[in-house]
Amino acid sequence: MALAVDLSDVEKTYGGRVRALRGVSVQVNEGEVFGFLGPNGAGKSTLVKIMMTVARATKLSGTILGAPVGHKPTLARVGYLPEHHRFPKYLTGRQVVEFFGALAGMERAARKRRASHLLDMVRMEDWADRKVGTYSKGMQQRVGLAASLVNDPRLIVLDEPTDGVDPVGRREIRDMLIQMRNEGRTVFLNSHLLSEVEQVCNRVAILVQGRVVAQGTIDELTAASRRFEIAIEGEPPAWWEPLGRVTRERAPGQGLDAAPSASRLVLLRTEANGGQASIDRLRAEGRTILFAATVRESLEDLFIRAVADPTTGVVSAPGATIGGVS
Amino acid sequence: MIQTMALFVAAYRELNARKLFWLSLGLSVVVVGIFGMFGIDQTGISVWPFGWSFDSPFFNSNVISPESFYKLMFMNLGVKAWLGLFATALALISTAGIIPDLVSAGSIDMMLAKPLSRARLFLTKYLTGLLFTALQVTVFALASFLVIGLRGRVWEPSLFLAVPYVVVIYSYLYCVCALVGLLTRSTIAALIVTAIFWLLLLGVHSGESLINYGTIASSLEVSAIEAELAKAQADADEDPETVAELTEELASQRSSDATWHSVHWWVFAAKTVLPKAIESLNMLERQLVVDARLRGGLGADAEARDETGGEIFGHGRVERAKFIEALRADENSRGVWWVLVTSLVFEGVVLSIATVLFCRRDF
Ligand SMILES: Nc1ncnc2c1ncn2[C@@H]1O[C@H](COP(=O)(O)OP(=O)(O)O)[C@@H](O)[C@H]1O
Ligand SMILES: [Mg+2]
Numbered sequence: 001m002a003l004a005v006d007l008s009d010v011e012k013t014y015g016g017r018v019r020a021l022r023g024v025s026v027q028v029n030e031g032e033v034f035g036f037l038g039p040n041g042a043g044k045s046t047l048v049k050i051m052m053t054v055a056r057a058t059k060l061s062g063t064i065l066g067a068p069v070g071h072k073p074t075l076a077r078v079g080y081l082p083e084h085h086r087f088p089k090y091l092t093g094r095q096v097v098e099f100f101g102a103l104a105g106m107e108r109a110a111r112k113r114r115a116s117h118l119l120d121m122v123r124m125e126d127w128a129d130r131k132v133g134t135y136s137k138g139m140q141q142r143v144g145l146a147a148s149l150v151n152d153p154r155l156i157v158l159d160e161p162t163d164g165v166d167p168v169g170r171r172e173i174r175d176m177l178i179q180m181r182n183e184g185r186t187v188f189l190n191s192h193l194l195s196e197v198e199q200v201c202n203r204v205a206i207l208v209q210g211r212v213v214a215q216g217t218i219d220e221l222t223a224a225s226r227r228f229e230i231a232i233e234g235e236p237p238a239w240w241e242p243l244g245r246v247t248r249e250r251a252p253g254q255g256l257d258a259a260p261s262a263s264r265l266v267l268l269r270t271e272a273n274g275g276q277a278s279i280d281r282l283r284a285e286g287r288t289i290l291f292a293a294t295v296r297e298s299l300e301d302l303f304i305r306a307v308a309d310p311t312t313g314v315v316s317a318p319g320a321t322i323g324g325v326s
Numbered sequence: 327m328i329q330t331m332a333l334f335v336a337a338y339r340e341l342n343a344r345k346l347f348w349l350s351l352g353l354s355v356v357v358v359g360i361f362g363m364f365g366i367d368q369t370g371i372s373v374w375p376f377g378w379s380f381d382s383p384f385f386n387s388n389v390i391s392p393e394s395f396y397k398l399m400f401m402n403l404g405v406k407a408w409l410g411l412f413a414t415a416l417a418l419i420s421t422a423g424i425i426p427d428l429v430s431a432g433s434i435d436m437m438l439a440k441p442l443s444r445a446r447l448f449l450t451k452y453l454t455g456l457l458f459t460a461l462q463v464t465v466f467a468l469a470s471f472l473v474i475g476l477r478g479r480v481w482e483p484s485l486f487l488a489v490p491y492v493v494v495i496y497s498y499l500y501c502v503c504a505l506v507g508l509l510t511r512s513t514i515a516a517l518i519v520t521a522i523f524w525l526l527l528l529g530v531h532s533g534e535s536l537i538n539y540g541t542i543a544s545s546l547e548v549s550a551i552e553a554e555l556a557k558a559q560a561d562a563d564e565d566p567e568t569v570a571e572l573t574e575e576l577a578s579q580r581s582s583d584a585t586w587h588s589v590h591w592w593v594f595a596a597k598t599v600l601p602k603a604i605e606s607l608n609m610l611e612r613q614l615v616v617d618a619r620l621r622g623g624l625g626a627d628a629e630a631r632d633e634t635g636g637e638i639f640g641h642g643r644v645e646r647a648k649f650i651e652a653l654r655a656d657e658n659s660r661g662v663w664w665v666l667v668t669s670l671v672f673e674g675v676v677l678s679i680a681t682v683l684f685c686r687r688d689f
Pocket of ligand 2: 044045046083159
């Protein structure tokens with residue numbers, strides 16, 4: 001499959017001191033929703049700005065839609081929604097969308113048609129002809145989405161699109177992302193909101209302090225954590241000890257201060273049927289099984305694990321490394 | 327082309343949102359309207375529609391034709407005071423924000439991520455600033471054209487020469503305004519620095535003029551002493567003491583002349599580097615005088631001024647007529663090339679610096 005974004009070894013040092021990116025390589029397949037995750041200050045926006053020619057990399061090689069980064073004509077086929085954008089207050093939403101269409105080189109009739117369509121799609125049809133100054137944060141974000149889609153882009157790059165949007169709006173934006181993918185566009189999504197990424201992204205990369213620490217499908221990244229869990233009532237059987245871990249927990253429905261009355265038996269084996277023999281044995285002993293399933297790490301667990309220092313388990317402070325070499 | 331148009335339209339909307347633009351456009355028309363209210367007849371000046379009239383032995387249509395009267399007003403009040411000062415200030419105030427708003431507003435990222443080069447984006451924004459100034463001056467020139475035509479009964483299309491001149495003069499200031507606006511992202515800072523720069527230009531201009539007068543007068547004095555000395559030496563009857571005195575005086579005058587010249591050299595160098603706003607405005611004036619015969623029957627004023635006697639910079643020997651002749655010659659030696667080209671070179675350099683900075687900046 002062709003790569004929509006193929007960057008290797010991108011470095012960015014701000015002002016000679018702030019090392020925002022320290023050799024980042026990212027590959028995004030055409031037609032997928034790619035989640036670019038990382039804590040605040042990891043350098044997500046910096047990478048996106050470099051892709052969009054808004055900032056200049058200290059070191060860079062790579063392509064976007066097959067053209068080298070910085071090739072301006074290619075940007076006619078790219079959409080971009082920056083974080084913290086603010087449109088001029090005196091323009092209406094429609095004027096904003098049409099203006100960016102014109103900057104992308106669209107003919108007047110085409111951009112007018114497309115703007116109307118997109119403003120309907122982001123459900124701003126009633127507000128389209130009012131001034132941006134009267135919009136709420138969520139409405140500005142919707143207009144921004146419309147503006148970034150106006151040139152019918154092959155690749156659309158969104159930097160924290162759900163920032164400041166209420167839960168209903170978030171769900172709508174998520175649906176729009178899925179729709180974009182269904183239309184065959186490639187979506188590059190910067191976010192620190194893991195649940196939304198988990199629901200829409202095919203592949204993710206996790207950026208920590210200017211380095212990509214994990215990249216792949218969520219399945220691939222969480223495969224190592226696959227395990228079989230059985231929850232039973234009462235004490236764990238003695239014979240379980242060599243097979244796996246045990247955690248004591250409260251049975252469902254018990255109050256927070258109740259003593260643990262159930263056990264969770266964790267079988268660290270990747271095959272799903274690995275637990276079947278144990279279930280048979282537990283049932284033969286007459287124990288009540290509350291739950292049995294193959295479980296894998298959530299994206300959040302993966303994220304926390306990626307962000308934390310592997311030896312100390314300490315989650316690193318936000319922001320890039322300042323000065324020095326590390 | 328689509329992109330450039332879009333930027334122009336965006337700039338129009340921006341200026342439109344800032345009421346100041348309309349205010350200064352309106353003021354331009356009001357100023358010309360006030361010109362039109364004054365009428366001149368055989369007895370003196372009248373003010374329409376109030377019916378006031380002031381009898382005057384100098385300002386009446388027997389002395390000055392209505393045509394000259396309006397042209398005089400256009401030149402002295404309209405071009406020098408209004409366009410050269412107030413309208414330029416208003417234009418600066420209404421367009422100073424264009425570049426700072428471009429680089430600080432939250433949509434610069436999205437504009438940079440479009441398929442148009444940064445240099446083009448920046449220079450187009452710069453041009454929009456000039457374009458709107460041009461619009462203001464055009465409205466002013468048009469209104470003046472109508473007033474002079476309707477009231478003075480003469481149609482003078484060369485008044486529109488004011489448009490390119492004033493825009494060029496404005497651009498000397500606006501390039502500095504754009505550079506500072508880009509660096510500081512602040513409209514206020516851009517305005518303050520531009521105002522200081524403007525004062526600096528005025529200061530250098532006045533200083534240079536004054537020093538130039540002094541230098542010319544001093545040179546003339548040297549030649550006068552030389553001539554006197556030569557005459558004294560040739561005359562056998564002359565007291566040798568007078569010759570010695572003259573020789574000494576010549577030596578001291580020569581050394582002070584050398585000082586004048588070296589000081590003038592530096593000031594002149596500074597002036598050559600800087601844009602020449604006042605000279606450019608004077609050039610417009612001269613052009614209008616030639617093309618539109620703006621002085622009309624008033625050519626006598628120059629001679630009238632020459633009649634006042636007295637010393638020139640303390641040099642008793644220099645004849646006023648010669649001094650003025652030398653000044654004229656000096657003024658003419660500073661041709662269009664020196665005034666416009668060196669100014670435009672300055673503007674080009676400032677603009678290139680600003681463009682390069684804009685192209686290299688991270689947003
Ligand atoms: N223009 C800038 N000048 C200096 N430092 C910057 C600039 N922009 C970002 N940084 C720094 O670079 C690091 C990465 O920032 P950013 O890319 O915005 O992170 P993220 O989007 O992942 O939150 C941060 O430490 C931030 O302070
Ligand atoms: Mg960010």
